[in-house]
Every structure is written in structure tokens, then in C-alpha cells.
Amino acid sequence: MTPPRPTELAHLLLSDLIRKGDTVVDATCGNGHDTLFLAALVGEEGRVIAYDIQEAAIRETRALATHAKFGERVSLHHKSHAWMSEDLEVESVRAVVFNLGYLPGEDHVVTTEVDGTLKALEAAARAIEPEGGLSVVCYPGHEAGAVEAEAVEQWFSELPNKGWRVAKYAMLGTRKPAPFLLLGVKSRLQQTQ
Numbered sequence: 520m521t522p523p524r525p526t527e528l529a530h531l532l533l534s535d536l537i538r539k540g541d542t543v544v545d546a547t548c549g550n551g552h553d554t555l556f557l558a559a560l561v562g563e564e565g566r567v568i569a570y571d572i573q574e575a576a577i578r579e580t581r582a583l584a585t586h587a588k589f590g591e592r593v594s595l596h597h598k599s600h601a602w603m604s605e606d607l608e609v610e611s612v613r614a615v616v617f618n619l620g621y622l623p624g625e626d627h628v629v630t631t632e633v634d635g636t637l638k639a640l641e642a643a644a645r646a647i648e649p650e651g652g653l654s655v656v657c658y659p660g661h662e663a664g665a666v667e668a669e670a671v672e673q674w675f676s677e678l679p680n681k682g683w684r685v686a687k688y689a690m691l692g693t694r695k696p697a698p699f700l701l702l703g704v705k706s707r708l709q710q711t712q
């Protein structure tokens with residue numbers, strides 16, 4: 520067995536968590552791979568709400584979803600995930616998924632940033648229903664990514680005080696700081712905030 524990459528492990532765990540008919544969020548839809556994966560999991564009755572600040576990402580994701588005949592279950596928002604609370608009721612979604620950083624093949628200047636990411640994480644934590652999950656893949660291998668990854672891990676480390684169960688997964692012994700997965704599951708008994 521080869522240990523899965525953080526993105527692969529995230530998919531494995533989300534497959535277990537997400538059910539047909541659920542509403543879920545892809546906070547960084549990029550080339551649309553996560554949105555497509557989520558759209559398959561939620562089925563015909565479910566919904567994926569996806570965000571990206573790049574027109575190219577929205578275009579790619581729309582094309583992928585349409586090609587898979589998932590267009591009707593995917594809502595695309597061309598805006599920052601920092602504003603997702605405008606669209607989401609409290610405890611109304613089963614999972615929120617972040618794959619941080621920049622779009623491979625596009626301008627690396629357009630990347631997720633600490634302030635927006637933390638604001639979006641707060642909104643996500645409010646929007647997730649009890650026993651729902653928050654999955655974030657961080658990329659500390661580049662300068663801005665390292666700063667963001669540290670802030671996000673710090674933010675996650677406070678979640679157990681609010682009744683969440685959280686875990687971290689990463690490869691060891693890599694040349695550069697390896698990408699890592701942070702996963703949180705909201706307790707049935709606790710309110711966030």
C-alpha cells in the first residue's frame with residue numbers, strides 16, 4: 520500500500536461522510552476536480568455550492584460539471600469564499616472543502632490568503648451541520664503558503680475547545696515542507712461561536 524496524498528485521503532474520508540441529497544461546499548473550485556467528486560457523492564437530489572475568484576476556474580468547473588451531466592446540482596459563485604456566509608444558513612451544509620493555494624497552470628500570484636481564508640473558515644464552521652465535516656489541504660512548500668498553513672493549523676487547533684474533533688495528516692521526510700490535510704468534524708452537542 521502507498522500512503523495516500525492529502526487530497527486523496529480527503530476524498531476517502533469525505534466519501535464516508537457525505538450522503539446522497541446533502542448540500543456541500545467547494546470553497547476553492549479551481550479546475551473543478553473536487554466539485555465533480557462532490558457532485559457525484561451528493562447525487563441528483565444534492566447540491567454543491569462552489570466558489571472561486573478566477574473566471575478561468577469557474578469556466579473550467581462549469582465545463583467539467585456540464586460534461587458529467589452534473590450541471591443542475593452545482594451552483595458556481597464567482598466571488599471570494601470569504602463571503603460564503605451571504606449564501607449559507609447556519610448548520611445547513613454537510614461538508615466544506617478547501618484546497619488552498621493557486622490554480623495549477625495559471626498565475627501563481629492569485630492564491631488563497633490568510634485573512635480571506637480565516638474569514639471563510641469561520642463562515643464554514645458556522646454553516647456546517649452537527650456531525651458534518653471541514654476538510655482543508657494546506658501547501659506550506661511556498662512562502663505565502665507556509666504563512667497561511669501555519670495560521671490555518673493554529674485556527675484548527677482551537678476547534679476542540681468548541682467541541683470539534685480534529686486531525687492532521689502529512690507525509691514525513693519530504694525535501695520541502697509537505698502539503699497536509701486538516702480535518703474537523705463538528706460535535707452534535709456544540710455550537711460554534
Ligand SMILES: C[S@@+](CC[C@H](N)C(=O)[O-])C[C@H]1O[C@@H](n2cnc3c(N)ncnc32)[C@H](O)[C@@H]1O
Pocket residue numbers: 546547548549550551552553554570571572573576598599600601618619620621622623629630631632635
Ligand atoms: C489549489 S486550487 C483548487 C483546486 C481545485 N479544488 C480542483 O479540484 O481543481 C486553489 C484555488 O483557490 C482559488 N482561490 C484563491 N483565493 C480564493 C478566494 N478568496 N475565494 C475562492 N477561491 C479562491 C484560486 O483561484 C484557485 O483556483
